Amino acid sequence: MREEHVVEMDETIANYLSNEDIVYEATQIFDALSDYTRFQILSSLCVGSRSVSELKDLCHVTQSAISHQLRLLRDRGLVFARRDGQRVIYSLADEHVATLMRVGLEHAAEAVSVEGE
Amino acid sequence: MREEHVVEMDETIANYLSNEDIVYEATQIFDALSDYTRFQILSSLCVGSRSVSELKDLCHVTQSAISHQLRLLRDRGLVFARRDGQRVIYSLADEHVATLMRVGLEHAAEAVSVEGE
DNA sequence: CTAATATATGAGCATCTGTTCATATTTTCA
């Protein structure tokens, strides 16, 4: 038997929903998390700062692909970069990203286990 | 001065990250929330069940566009449908969606207000 | 049964996206 999930939205959230700019901005952060490569980058940065080449090794894509994705994340204010010699070190710039990933992963873990059985 | 956000990931989350299927599934729920129309549909369903035509009026797109998006959301297990006469009533099928939207909107409200000043 | 209403779906299309390739830029080291 399926359950319906109806949720109380407090007034603040309801106000956000009536603001087009805020809703659009919300879709943008979800978009950032919707790509496999970017998700890997961001989850890695949740643990600590990483250079571009470290991220490249971690994500198994070319250096160019990583740099392009990092630019997108920079433009959206989700990461920031500092130079350290030849390296450029990226860090998480937004505290909400980790929360979102945690909830998204919890959902996913349930979804995958349900599908498996 | 910018702050770095480094977050302790508990072991369970770290395990999720090493599971490709779970990570992919996580990107899929973020993808669902990354489109303006779908975000409106889901936020509306957070408040309560809605028929297709109610959702259509709310989102200012064609009935066809709504139905296509509802199919995507159904296929991903985020909403479910029950028939009531001529109408089909959609409801939220996943409790995590509301949490994600709340956090995403909080992030967005900050981002928009920072950009405004 | 027939018309009307509500919803679903397939095809087609314009746009967006993520990647690769080639090349530019920046920094270090000899």
Place this chain on the structure above:
DNA sequence: TGAAAATATGAACAGATGCTCATATATTAG
């Protein structure tokens, strides 16, 4: 100064996406 290492960027392209249009399906009312 010149080569090597690390990163950034623009162009190009294949594939994905979200929409509209036309049409199919399902339910109810007359």
